[in-house]
Structure formats: C-alpha cells, structure tokens
Amino acid sequence: xxxxxxxxxxxxxxxxxxxxxxxxxxxxxxxxxxxxxxxxxxxxxxxxxxxxxxxxxxxxxxxxxxxxxxxxxxxxxxxxxxxxxxxxxxxxxxxxxxxxxxxxxxxxxxxxxxxxxxxxxxxxxxxxxxxxxxxxxxxxxxxxxxxxxxxxxxxxxxxxxxxxxxxxxxxxxxxxxxxxxxxxxxxxxxxxxxxxxxxxxxxxxxxxxxxxxxxxxxxxxxxxxxx
Ligand SMILES: C[S@@+](CC[C@H](N)C(=O)[O-])C[C@H]1O[C@@H](n2cnc3c(N)ncnc32)[C@H](O)[C@@H]1O
Numbered sequence: 189x190x191x192x193x194x195x196x197x198x199x200x201x202x203x204x205x206x207x208x209x210x211x212x213x214x215x216x217x218x219x220x221x222x223x224x225x226x227x228x229x230x231x232x233x234x235x236x237x238x239x240x241x242x243x244x245x246x247x248x249x250x251x252x253x254x255x256x257x258x259x260x261x262x263x264x265x266x267x268x269x270x271x272x273x274x275x276x277x278x279x280x281x282x283x284x285x286x287x288x289x290x291x292x293x294x295x296x297x298x299x300x301x302x303x304x305x306x307x308x309x310x311x312x313x314x315x316x317x318x319x320x321x322x323x324x325x326x327x328x329x330x331x332x333x334x335x336x337x338x339x340x341x342x343x344x345x346x347x348x349x350x351x352x353x354x355x356x357x358x359x360x361x362x363x364x365x366x367x368x369x370x371x372x373x374x375x376x377x378x379x380x381x382x383x384x385x386x387x388x389x390x391x392x393x394x395x396x397x398x399x400x401x402x403x404x405x406x407x408x409x410x411x412x413x414x415x
Contacts, residue, residue: 248404
C-alpha cells in the first residue's frame with residue numbers, strides 16, 4: 189500500500205485498499221484515535237485516518253473536485269453544526285497543532301460526544317451554543333480564516349452570513365453545506381442551491397464553486413464563496 193497526496197491537496201492523502209478501492213485519508217493528529225469507526229492505516233510510522241465520503245460532506249466534496257488546499261496547517265476555523273465531530277476531526281488533522289477549530293453545537297447530548305472527541309485534540313474547542321446567536325459565543329472566538337457550516341436549517345445561508353459579519357477576516361472563504369430538504373421539500377434541489385447562492389451574493393460574497401454531493405449525499409450541495 190502506498191499513501192500519497194490526493195491530487196493537488198497537500199494535507200489530504202489517497203491510498204488503494206485491499207479491495208482495490210481508492211480511499212482518501214488525513215494524517216492523524218492523535219494516532220490510535222478512531223472517531224467514527226474509520227480505518228486507520230500506517231506508512232513509514234505515520235498514521236492516517238480513512239475519510240468516508242458517505243459520512244462526511246467535505247470528503248464527498250473533495251472527491252467531486254473541491255478547490256484544493258482550502259484548509260491548511262495553522263488556519264483558524266469556525267465550524268457551525270459540529271455534531272459529534274466526524275468532519276471536524278478531519279479538519280483538526282489538517283490544520284495541525286498550530287491551527288484552531290472552534291466547534292459550535294447546540295444539542296447538549298451531541299456536544300458531550302464532541303467534548304470526548306476533542307479532549308486529546310489540542311486544536312479543537314467545543315462550544316455548546318446556538319449558531320443563530322453569535323453574540324453568545326463572541327467572547328470565546330477570535331477572528332477566523334474560514335467558516336464551515338453544516339447546520340441543516342432552512343435559514344442556513346443567512347446564518348453563515350451573520351457569523352461571517354462577526355468573525356470572518358476580510359477576503360476569506362466560507363464553505364456552506366446545503367441540505368435541500370431542510371429548505372423546501374417541494375422544490376427541486378437545483379432550484380434551492382441557486383436560491384442559497386443568491387442569498388450569499390446578496391450578502392456580498394463571490395461564489396466560487398457549487399458542488400452537488402450526489403451520489404455520496406443525495407439532495408445536498410456545497411457552496412464555496414469568498415468575502
Ligand atoms: C448534519 S449535522 C452536522 C454533521 C457534521 N457537520 C459532520 O459532518 O460531522 C447538523 C448539526 O447541526 C446542529 N445544529 C442545527 N441547528 C443548530 C443551531 N442553531 N446551533 C447549533 N447547532 C445546530 C445539529 O444539532 C446537528 O448536530
């Protein structure tokens with residue numbers, strides 16, 4: 189087995205598994221830690237965590253041509269809707285010990301799992317809060333290089349825009365996961381993706397990429413935009 193960088197990404201890797209299937213992975217910040225039952229592989233004494241595109245929309249987006257190197261070592265990132273830490277843990281691997289990942293989650297039960305995952309990860313800061321009220325966590329967060337949002341709420345584009353006004357450095361990016369059915373079950377997903385893109389444009393973002401995440405995540409898309 190040979191692990192090598194995935195396409196033009198410096199911090200995402202690829203290997204071929206025993207069944208001959210291509211798998212992407214991140215270099216583990218916490219060797220030995222499995223966050224969601226993912227397979228761990230070791231090469232030259234370095235441990236990598238397999239990144240499952242059906243469990244993480246960011247992995248799906250990478251496989252579908254996401255702009256490379258959006259997430260780099262040392263970045264400060266705000267993550268809205270961190271859940272129990274599946275995707276956040278891979279971002280934590282990518283930003284390394286000098287980065288900082290502020291993870292907001294409003295479900296106390298889920299946040300407890302997030303705290304457990306975060307404990308050995310010095311760059312992950314779990315925060316129990318509601319992303320609709322950034323003023324409630326403003327004192328805990330510095331200005332960030334990127335905001336990632338996956339809250340599966342009808343007003344998801346407005347929420348990331350609001351948080352950007354509070355915390356995003358100028359000329360920086362946002363990554364918005366759009367769940368079409370959270371917005372309107374009666375509309376075609378493509379119409380909803382376009383409407384969410386329009387809301388970001390109205391909030392002064394330049395939209396750089398819109399990725400339909402099927403077949404990994406049906407009725408979901410990812411929008412990349414710059415302030
Ligand atoms: C689709 S899940 C996130 C999955 C996660 N991003 C991942 O890939 O590992 C959406 C999460 O957003 C949280 N959420 C929804 N609305 C929220 C709000 N207003 N404030 C904070 N968290 C919220 C939910 O509790 C849920 O855990």
